[in-house]
Amino acid sequence: MTQGRVRPNDGELLIRARAGDRAAFSDLVRIHQDEVYTLALRMTADRELAADVSQEAFVRAWRALPKFRGDARFSTWMHRIVVNVAWTQRRKQAKHRTDPIDESFVEPAAESISPERAAESAAVQGRLRAALQALALPVRTVVVLKDVYGWSHGEIAEHLNITVSAAKVRLHRGRQQLRTQLWPEVEVEA
């Protein structure tokens, strides 16, 4: 699972938030909102739904704070809640019109690679985001959790309430579709 960035204030804020300090929880929300929203957006591929999922996830987190034992990082715990909320709302998502996500993701600075490589990489990343968005939700969810966020098949199966085999099949299918989308010209050599 992703390690995220170091957040030295999480511990203190969490102690205060668990004691009912709403201001401390509000600070936690502001620290983690981009990360939470990004995951929600990757899962839903829809900005409006992603905002709804993020809000619901934070509200659930507030209510469940007494149960948070601190054996996982707060960001990891939030990720699990986001996945659960997004997954339980998937029927709503299926009905919702998916608007194309623009290319406004903030990319990390490309250090120590040539401008040509960086440009090629950025182009692939852009096509990849569009291809991800085009995947069916159950397939996209598994690909995002496994290949973007580094979840294990076991974790994915548990949180989506599917078998490990089903998770593996969806990952296989998803990668295959992404590969075809990214390099279609290589497909016609059979």
Next chain:
Amino acid sequence: MKAACLVVRSLAPSTEGVPPSGMLGDHVSRCLRCQAELARYSRLRRHLGALADEVEPAPPPLATDVDREVGSGSDDTTPPRRVPQVGRVAATGGAVAAAAAGAAAVIVWRHSKAAV
């Protein structure tokens, strides 16, 4: 395309960067087409992994919407309890009803005593 190439192509999405072993591995070591196909999946996984470092800014109302939901119109710092919101309201309502019933009973009892 050779049969071995088709097998490699069908297995490639799940190889996780580990080349096939045995006869299929021997084939891959000699087949540029299969090597290229496996390399594509390695690149795909690398590009997907890179998405983890990208962050999409949350819409500005998100944090204030959460504040409002969590605040629930109260500015105290009562710790969030495990009793769900609905249960807490019901429990509080029950306690108020019980107290009211008790007070009514006392009044009725006093009235009846006065009548005697």
